[in-house]
Amino acid sequence: MRTREVLLRAAAEVFGEVGYPGASITKIIDRAGVTTGAVYFHFRSKEGLARAVIQEQAADLDFPEGEPGLQHLLDLTLYLASELQRNTLLRAGVRLAVEQSEAGLQEYSIYEWWAERFGEELDEARGRGELLPDADTGAFASTLVAAFTGAQIMSQLASGRADLPRRITSMWRCLLPGLAPADVIGRLEFTTYGEEGSTR
The missing domain is CATH 1.10.357.10 (Tetracycline Repressor, domain 2)
Structure with missing residues (x-):
């Protein structure tokens, strides 16, 4: 799994558990097992990580098949x-x-x-x-x-x-x-x- 995806999913876990105020870059880094530099290379800030989790919330969904309607x-x-x-x-x-x-x-x-x-x-x-x-x-x-x-x-x-x-x-x-x-x-x-x- 690419570093960005690892970070995104680690951030989702932490944000999902404690919300935005309770989350920290340190907690997310520890959960992801990556370096601080990797976070700032891909997302620049905790806010950037949060925006990515919001925007990509449907990335893992396997929508049901069926005729549209x-x-x-x-x-x-x-x-x-x-x-x-x-x-x-x-x-x-x-x-x-x-x-x-x-x-x-x-x-x-x-x-x-x-x-x-x-x-x-x-x-x-x-x-x-x-x-x-x-x-x-x-x-x-x-x-x-x-x-x-x-x-x-x-x-x-x-x-x-x-x-x-x-x-x-x-x-x-x-x-x-x-x-x-x-x-x-x-x-x-x-x-x-x-x-x-x-x-x-």
Whole structure:
């Protein structure tokens, strides 16, 4: 594994455990087993490391396959809910994105990236005739990112994210009537992704 990747994953572990204020370059160096010079060559500062973890939070994800559209978007969000329970880079990136005001990072681009990713699925859903005529895909994609973010924060506080898939399912059941016709909603399946794969 390249030095930059080693540093990124070590930083994700430390940020995920103690947050930005509790993390230090020394802790990250010790975890990575590299030199101080390696850190500053690749990232220049703790802030640079934090930005990289936020921006690259999805790097280790293996997104579920499937035909683009509403079912695939639903599957994607439930997959993310399960990955937040165990994927170190994703967990740390999400934590930093939520808590970044403490560090003065102001890194909003990751929220735009997720909204664009969700929006692509919604545009495909529209092309398949799965959405209500007046559904605003851009607005819904941004709302979905916000709702998911809020749900995972509440889940982290309530259960260490153990109940996050259930919360995301509930979120969808509340949001879907404003997005899709009843017959389309009736065909959707809520997939739970676990350690042994996925079940419906």
